Amino acid sequence: MKTMLTAGLAGLSLSLAGLAAPALAQDAHAGHAAAALSAENTPIADIAASPEGKAALDKNLPGLTTHEAYDQFKGMSLKQVQPMSQGAISDDAIKALQADLDKIKK
Structure with missing residues (x-):
């Protein structure tokens, strides 16, 4: 799985060159830790900010x-x-x- 992820994301840095503005816009919402973590909508860095979230990632x-x-890409959601x-x-x-994020207590 790690090899597949690494290979799959190999061209990501080139693809992200034009997406800097949306990534920065996501960072503006980084302080909203009270909301439940969402694998689809929460910026990856926000999930990784907690030990439990990083372990789930x-x-x-x-x-x-x-x-x-x-x-x-850490300021983007996984869906992005x-x-x-x-x-x-x-x-x-x-x-x-x-499913793992849902198990994390707030």
Whole structure:
């Protein structure tokens, strides 16, 4: 899975070049930790900010938080990054991550 994720995200840094503005816009919402974490809508960095969220990311999408382009896409949600992942971020992985996020106590 890690190899697939790394390979799938290999071209991500090039794809993200034109998406800097939306990523920055997402960062403006980073302080809203009271809301439940969403695998589809929460910026990846916000999920990774808590030990439990990072563990869920690492379990369901190994290599995502250590990817060389992480700083470029961490302000985006997984649904935003998914089309650029060449299939490495599947709907099933997002659903499994959400199930783990739902178990995190606020």
